[in-house]
Amino acid sequence: MLDIAFDDIDEAALAQLVANETPESRDLEFKRDLPGQEPDNIREFLADVTSLANTNGGDLIFGIEDVDGVAAGLPGVAIANIDNEILRLEQIIRTNVDPRLIGVRIRHIPFAAGNGALLIRIPPGLQPPHRVTFRNSGKFYARTSRGKYELDVHELRHAFVDSSRLPARFRQYHAEGIERARGIDMPFAIMNDPTAVVSTMPLSLFREEREIAITDDHALVPIRPNAYSSIDMMEGVMLHTPVDEATGRVRSFAITYRNGRTDVAWTIGGTRQNQQGQDMKLVFAPSFEEGLITAARATQTRLQQFGVEGPWIVIASVYGVKDHFMIFGDHYQTRPAFKDETLIGELRLDRIEVTGLLPLAKKFWLHFGVHRPENQAFGPPNGLAG
Template sequence: MLEFKRQLPGDGREDKAEFLADATSLANGQGGELIFGIEDKDGVAVSMPGVQPTNLDQTILRLENLLRTSADPRVVGAKFHWVPFAEGGGALILRVPASFSGPHRNALNDRFYGRNSRGKYPMDTHELRIAFTAAEGLSDRIRVLHDRAQGASPFRLFPGPQAFLSVIPVAAVRDVRDIAPTPENALAPVRPAGAMRSLHTLEGVVLHTPPDPNLFPHYPADFVRTFALTHRRGHMHVGWSIGGERELSKGQISKLVHAVSLEQDLVGMSRSAEAKLRDADLAGPWAVVVSYQGLEGYELLVTNEDYSQPAWRDSAELSPLLIDHINEVTLAPLLSDTWLLFGMVRPPDRKVAEGR
């Protein structure tokens, strides 16, 4: 959704309220861009006169502060971007993502705004009731998408501990999105060894690594080590085996999950999924969901000298994480919760890439 503005907001209360109405209506809807410096007619850009702020940094700071202090709750993830014009001046663009914490109130006039094809409008009591109910049920809908995706693969993972990861744009939860996944643009699974295979399904495209019959002759053909589903509705789901047996000392076999590789895979696959979704013109904020199966009896191996007691819980679904950017820092709560499943506290200064 695009909204064009000929001029930048002034310092008057009316101008500030108008700016907040525009920004919060985008957050309460499907997100979009507010572009200053563009002349429009009936929502269509007709000229590009541009704007020429006296001090660009101060102008952006003023508007950021206004969003931070006068939108309730705060609009997370809104970003400004300056596009200079060759003839002077330029366009100031505010990108507002669809919100997972709305509806947002314009505190300057105590109103909630929605958005349709004709622009913004004050929401009535009925629409507000729907908006608040939808916000409260967002976590449940995210979990449903994650659970459904787990059953969407025709393959089974090898017996033992398994991880399942979903990366879902919040916009795809609120409205039906449709992308066209192909084997060429689909998400690759975790650490594929050898040639990958692809399969078109009702839900989307599954890439998987088939078992090597020489290494796993006793497993049926529908067992795989890892798979990744690129869903037609605009979200990603990955499943992979995360543990195995290892002889730590002579004659002593331990059932282990390697902390370093698990953390690297969780962060790496989450970031890869985000990149693939952005390539499909989908943007955050993102819901990241992780669940585990088959953990009971397995130990978390940190180093050869540092490992946990055997896990007593066989399966667990961690609380969905709602974030604007996917990286090691924002995913830290999921990593910490994973350690707790093995009775260990993850060091707050631990680095994923280094494993220390």
Template sequence: MIPHARLDAVTEADLRALIDHGVRESRTLDYKRDWPAGRDARAELAKDVCAFANSLGGDLVFGMREEGGAAAEIVPLQYANLDADLLALTSALRDLLEPRVSGGLHAHPVPLAAGGHVIVLRVAPSPAAPHRVTRDNHFYARTSVGKEPMDIHGIRHAFAAGTALGQHIREFRDDALTRIERREIPVAEFAGPACVCHVVPVSAFSRQDAHGVDALVAAGEKLRSVRGANAFVMSRPRVNLDGVVCVPHPNESTRGYVQLHRNGAVELVYADLLFHSPLDDPGGQSLLPELYEKPLVHGGLPAIVETLAALDVAPPAYLMLSWLVGPVTRIAVERPYNRADFIALPAHLGRISAPPIYLEDFSADPLTVLGPAFDVLWNAVGVAHTQTDFAAADPD
């Protein structure tokens, strides 16, 4: 795969670097000199896409001649209608695979200074794997020397691995929540409810490698832009057992943190979410969702996306939002005529988890992504959707 998490960041210089360094085809990279214009060419290409989707994902580079498997020369491609040709190709490829690759298939045209384009087609590892090619009904996998049909043992393993992937990601989230509940956390003790956001790339579990500490520290600098309920300022990332962590500056009272794990997963915790309400007992407090919803939309998720890009972690990923609440936690709910209620969550709920959200890419609007997850907590008190006004300015 070309070393850029953001496909739209790939430039002609990156392509020429492949040639200068003699980068060879691999399990995640394949060169194609010609554009697959005909039906048979696209059917053959579907085998490559199938193999990438069933394995680790990867990039297909059209307009690159190879010699002995190494990038050798850029051969510019010319198009009468570039957008139409890209749409026709991706649509055809989706139709040639079963189940369809609904997401995780993105084409990026790289303009060349001398004219023409090179097309990079990025295929994400698919959570719906294994796929097969409808033309020949074969399942394909990607190896270091190219694509190859799976035998019966490979097919059985692929089905088992596809089922296990989602389970592993959910177990990672659940184990993390248990550690937070036990206060096995990289910050001082905090009291009261917490909102926890996990972004777990599929590659965190589809690959067995881990990111080096130096890369984690460099990428973790992006997490310093995270702001919490009280606009706290994050300290520089520091190394810990799980990777690197950013915590609030020592003079801040807020107890949130951001953990960047060695496998590329990110854990963002917002704490100190309580405030005193008129319906509380003396000394009691209630949870105000605005204290984590607005920071997560305006700063938290964008910072996570920038961190993953800096770490060269490519989509797809799963976003999972959870809440750890006390035995009696009230939620501030607006009512007509400028009234407000403070409704208690059901007493048996100590941990609430929204369904995982699949991120095909990292360019989606944060509010569009997070809105359905925010709604889950509101649903627990009988409100359909979040009541937070995301357009309103934060008070000074």
């Protein structure tokens, strides 16, 4: 996969591949011509796509000529109707791969002298291994640095087992994020108030070793900071709000890990006095929702600078919320939460957009025994965050 954001790849970037005599690899494949309508061409195209999806994901580029797997020329491809060709390839992938391959992105890269390249970015499969079903093929493919190959029975068994373990491995990382919020193996904990923890990770996390050069200039910022400090850690960089002198705790922190994931923790409520001077244990839905959107969206923005792409796993939990309630509408009071710690939910998203995070907000409200009002706005007015 090119170490460039998908939307930033242009003719110059492709020409550099040729100038550098870049070889094909486990996550990069060159093709001189687009796949034709012949069954053998379609079958070969699907084998290329699924081999990338079943490995680490990667880029399939049409319009680059190779010699023995090394980029040697940039003739491009002539496409009469670009939109129709993209739709054709999308349809081939959509109808001939099982399980369905989510998150494939295709774009045309025009050349100054005419023609152009067609770039297909294939994410790691959400439910690998993916098989080619075209004309009852039923074959599974993967890749090495020398190209694609068909999986044997032993490799297939391993692939299915490894896929079944993925959810637990993501949740384990999230559980460690909760422990950090509680102060375990940390210089401090989050304030002793209701707290949210959001972990955002690329689906490729366990399939691709990476060590990004994260610094405090590029690390995730904590939620709603009035000021913040940074700490370089073995695992990454943590930015945190000021340490309270009385408690030794903080309101929020964000850890950007060198392997390309984040944990963000912040308080979402506490004890407040009403007009009668009575103590009320409150949780504020906007604090959770705004923090969720900011944490997840900012992760995508920051990590894409280092070539980390989706699909993404977003996991959210809250703790310390027992006996707390929310107030909404005309001062309507929900029932108090009876569970202290809850896994709000887990999402798998091709791209992290505001609307895609709404299911987590709805589950958060249900933790307090009410449905989130359908007419209540979700996210900032312009639909952007982070």
